[in-house]
Amino acid sequence: MMDRRNFIRKSAIAGTTALLLPEIVKAALPESRNDRHYLAKGETILFQGDSITDRGRSRKEEDLPNDQRQLGSGYPLFAAANILANNPEKELKIYNRGISGNKVFQLADRWEKDCIALKPDVVSILIGVNDFWHTKTGGYTGTVTTYAVDYNKLIADTLKALPNVKIVILEPFIIQGGSALDSTWESDFAPYRDAAKKVAEDYDLSFVPLQLVFNEALKKASAAYWGPDGVHPSFAGAQLMAQAWSKCIQ
């Protein structure tokens, strides 16, 4: 018993403020960010994107808000779990409509059905890795300019249809050291990240700098821990994304 008792005594000394405060996210995101959105009663939150967002979500339940199968097993699930546990009185509705393989023009193709029709109050978008990746592996001929122009138009159209919507742009990112990346990714993918950031700035949107978050995370553990292929986060990486996202939406 003595070991446990000693242990308990030691533990009691530490404060309680560190509880659940995500160290990596705190290091990556300055506390002064002024783009926080506090959820109001009855709001609808939509996650949009590619496979990182999709993560095996069930299409059968896609019209059931807050359904675990509908949300998949990636960062939307972890973000939703946190939001729903912390805001039970708000009667929120959370949807995931990410689709694996999507590039920004494919979001545009299905935007009326998979965004506007849901009348979201918050739209969270993570798109861009396939706009680059598929030029290397899929014969896709779009450039970073295509990405920037398409993304710009998507946001303009969204704000036209839903003038009061809060849009959160998640920075496309890579996890250095991942097995799917070669040496060209670091330099060649950077312009896509810059383009996503510029869209957020131009339209005064919230922006979650996920590349910073993962760069910070990589100081503590390798890509094998955060996302073995460098593109798709592990669930520890997904939780990190959810924590970063929660700095914008609470």
Add this chain to the structure above:
Amino acid sequence: MMDRRNFIRKSAIAGTTALLLPEIVKAALPESRNDRHYLAKGETILFQGDSITDRGRSRKEEDLPNDQRQLGSGYPLFAAANILANNPEKELKIYNRGISGNKVFQLADRWEKDCIALKPDVVSILIGVNDFWHTKTGGYTGTVTTYAVDYNKLIADTLKALPNVKIVILEPFIIQGGSALDSTWESDFAPYRDAAKKVAEDYDLSFVPLQLVFNEALKKASAAYWGPDGVHPSFAGAQLMAQAWSKCIQ
């Protein structure tokens, strides 16, 4: 744009300390609890229990620590996500070996293989609802005394085999208003909760009072939100459990 800008200005006023602090858990658990365990490098954490713990975990990957499929989709997943995101440098190993339908004697039957052999540093146990439920629906003839005696022996055997293990007892709970409960549950299940608490007290173990947590949660939203059948938490309920658990293990 004006709406969004106004919104952003208002949001910036609120402090950052509320970030991710779980309101319900704070209300249910006093800050002075002295049973916190800070995880050390290389520690192994084991979740044990019944269907609430199992939640569809894959048996195929059960020897792969930190594997999302192995962890299932319940509170062990959400607790593990938080632990792994917040402790990347610690090289922790997290396992889930919950099995649906288990009563405490069934944990004992497989304890050598599914607990002792894993040499855990932390064992988290949630067991008891079936010890009661199956007397009503499954023809099981064990009583609350059977439960208390078996649970006592399980803990004694565990501490004999693993003298330095930290054991966390999760209080068995019901979510009032759930569809699987009838009016007898409130009074007849209470002795099982008391028995679990007494085991924790007798052996100086950490205890997570989940009934308090769910009672607090029910002030904000109904069983439909936290666990429709009153026994199995929704993922919002699972996240709440993980938050409560995280007050003992960080």
